[in-house]
Amino acid sequence: MIRPPGFAGAAFGTVASGDLRVDSVRRRRVAESLGISADWAFVQQVHGNTVVEAFTAGNLGEADAIVVRRPGIPIAVATADCVPIIIEAKSAAAVVHAGWRGAVAGVVPAALEALNAAGNAPRRAAIGPAIGPCCYEVGAEVLAHFPGFVRETDWGTPSIDIPGYVANQMAGLELWKSDECTFTSDALHSWRRDATKQRQVAVAWLPTS
Numbered sequence: 001m002i003r004p005p006g007f008a009g010a011a012f013g014t015v016a017s018g019d020l021r022v023d024s025v026r027r028r029r030v031a032e033s034l035g036i037s038a039d040w041a042f043v044q045q046v047h048g049n050t051v052v053e054a055f056t057a058g059n060l061g062e063a064d065a066i067v068v069r070r071p072g073i074p075i076a077v078a079t080a081d082c083v084p085i086i087i088e089a090k091s092a093a094a095v096v097h098a099g100w101r102g103a104v105a106g107v108v109p110a111a112l113e114a115l116n117a118a119g120n121a122p123r124r125a126a127i128g129p130a131i132g133p134c135c136y137e138v139g140a141e142v143l144a145h146f147p148g149f150v151r152e153t154d155w156g157t158p159s160i161d162i163p164g165y166v167a168n169q170m171a172g173l174e175l176w177k178s179d180e181c182t183f184t185s186d187a188l189h190s191w192r193r194d195a196t197k198q199r200q201v202a203v204a205w206l207p208t209s
Contacts, residue, residue, distance in 0.1 A: 001030060004126040004176040008207050009036070009074075009093060010086040012128035012178065013200035014187050020201040021078050031074070036205050040074040041066055045097045049105040051114040065096040065111040069118060074205040080189040081136075081182050083162050084128035084202035087111060087170075089120035093204040098166050100138070104145045108169045124174035128202050129188050132181035133161040136192070 002012040011034055018026035021042060031038035039057035043066055050063040054075050060066065066075040069092045077084055082099035085108065094111045115122050133151035136159045143150050146160045149168075153159045167175060182190040189198045 001034070002128065002178065004086070004178075006174075006176070007086070007088060007124065007126055009205035010088065010126050010203075012084060012086075012126075012202050014129075015189060015198075015200065016187065017200065019078070019189075019198050020076070020203070021199060034203075034205075036074050036203075037072055040076045040203060041068070042076055042078075043097075045077060047099050047101040047105075049102060049107040049110045051094070051107075051110050053114075053118075064098070064102050064107045065094055065114070067092060067094045067111065067114050067118065068204070068206060069120070071206040071208040074203050076201045076203040078199035078201050079128070079130065079182075080191045080196060080199045081131040083130040083166055084200075085111075085125060085166060085170075086128070086202055086204040087115065087122050087125045087173075088204070089115050089122050091206070092118060092120035093206055094122075095202055095204040098162065100142055100145070100160065100162055103162055103165055103169075108166050112170070122170075122173055124176070125170045127163050127167060127175070127177040129178045129180040129182050129185070129200070130163050131183045131190065131192060132163065133159045135181055135183035136160055136162065
């Protein structure tokens with residue numbers, strides 16, 4: 001697991017961690033190593049901007065961001081090119097799944113607003129491994145949504161910088177950002193590279209002490 005420095009409860013998975021959505025044995029091992037419960041809250045990700053609050057572990061339904069204010073309930077999203085984001089506040093945390101559709105729909109501002117509405121102003125955010133502009137080739141219909149974040153792939157075709165786009169939406173927060181690209185790193189799952197159904201998981205939690 002990748003632990004962003006300075007964060008109280010944040011970790012990003014890799015291929016070596018396993019697909020922790022479905023592999024309960026590995027999830028228990030990872031949870032033990034992190035000092036957290038193995039019962040996590042997940043959502044059915046739909047590339048939208050819905051935010052739900054976790055009051056218990058398990059499947060919380062269709063959403064792309066989870067907020068938690070109760071210690072002892074880890075919250076998680078799964079990615080394999082999309083951007084995983086963990087946001088920490090004084091007594092709350094959020095985890096966000098942001099593909100290009102979710103990013104355009106405003107899932108990141110929605111998560112920030114949900115934390116603020118609960119009286120927990122966001123303090124810091126971590127952006128986990130995602131596909132980089134070096135490799136995220138897209139068509140004109142996608143480029144049109146990202147003025148200022150249009151780039152070029154390593155092979156000379158148009159691309160977009162999704163991690164940069166969501167980082168801009170969190171301007172003013174203390175920010176940590178992974179430099180790893182899921183498409184180029186064998187240590188990470190990439191749907192674009194392999195059409196894999198496997199995912200790495202980003203998990204956030206509130207420490208119990």
